[in-house]
Amino acid sequence: MSEMNVDNESRINSSKSLKGMRLNVPRAVRVGHSVTLGCEYDLEGSPLYSVKWYRDSGEFYRYVPKEEPPTRVFPQPGLHVDVSVSDAHNVTLMSVGRNISGLFQCEVSADAPLFHTQIMSAPMTVADDKIIEVAKEADDTDSEADTDSEFDGGDVDDVIATD
Numbered sequence: 001m002s003e004m005n006v007d008n009e010s011r012i013n014s015s016k017s018l019k020g021m022r023l024n025v026p027r028a029v030r031v032g033h034s035v036t037l038g039c040e041y042d043l044e045g046s047p048l049y050s051v052k053w054y055r056d057s058g059e060f061y062r063y064v065p066k067e068e069p070p071t072r073v074f075p076q077p078g079l080h081v082d083v084s085v086s087d088a089h090n091v092t093l094m095s096v097g098r099n100i101s102g103l104f105q106c107e108v109s110a111d112a113p114l115f116h117t118q119i120m121s122a123p124m125t126v127a128d129d130k131i132i133e134v135a136k137e138a139d140d141t142d143s144e145a146d147t148d149s150e151f152d153g154g155d156v157d158d159v160i161a162t163d
Contacts, residue, residue: 018041018042018043018044018046018108018110018116018117018118019041019042019044020040020041020042021039021040021041021042021106021108021118021120022038022039022040022041022120023037023038023039023040023104023106023120023121023122024037024038024039024040025037025038025104025122025123025124026124027123027124027125028124028125028126028127029096029124029125029126029127030126030127030128030129031096031097031098031126031127031128031129032095032096032097033095033096034082034092034093034094034095034096035092035093035096035124036085036090036091036092036093037053037090037091037092037093037104037106037124038089038090039051039053039089039090039106039108039120040089041108041118043108043110046110046111046114046116047065047110047111047112048065048088048108048109048110048111049064049066049109049110049111049112049115050062050063050064050107050108050109051063051088051089051106051107051108051109052106052107052109053091053104053105053106053107054104054105054107055076055079055100055102055103055104055105056102056103058074058076059074060073060074060075060076060079060081061073061074061081061086061091062074063086063087063088065088066111070088071083071086071087076100077099078096078097078099078100079093079100080093080094080095081093081094082094096126097126098126098127098128099126100124100126101123101124101125101126101127102123102124103121103122103123104121104122104123104124105119105120105121106119106120106121107119
């Protein structure tokens with residue numbers, strides 16, 4: 001599955017504690033499928049305070065290693081987190097519905113004494129098979145004219161741009 005990979009050295013804070021943050025969010029996923037969102041970061045020796053995930057402006061998942069349990073889920077319609085496989089870097093959403101399409105954000109905070117925070121975001125669209133097939137056909141046509149097209153003939157979940 002093609003993912004929107006966003007690299008950011010310091011979009012929010014210019015800090016030495018958070019570097020190389022990378023967000024892995026599929027551009028599109030089929031209705032009813034599960035999807036794993038990834039957030040990679042390098043704290044450069046600082047302890048992790050928290051990782052929070054948001055859809056649009058609503059927090060739906062939090063990981064705080066000092067809390068017991070470290071994971072916490074905040075209910076949102078259509079968002080069903082699989083806590084058994086979600087952690088400080090990945091959150092898995094089960095059986096997604098169209099209503100969860102939106103902007104997904106990962107917020108990483110280092111612990112004391114620095115408390116630096118960095119946020120990255122990427123859009124994700126949830127669509128049914130008909131819409132994905134139409135997008136695939138359009139992308140196949142574009143691929144013939146443009147050899148630099150992102151669609152490589154692989155999984156059709158790859159083909160919907162969510163600008």
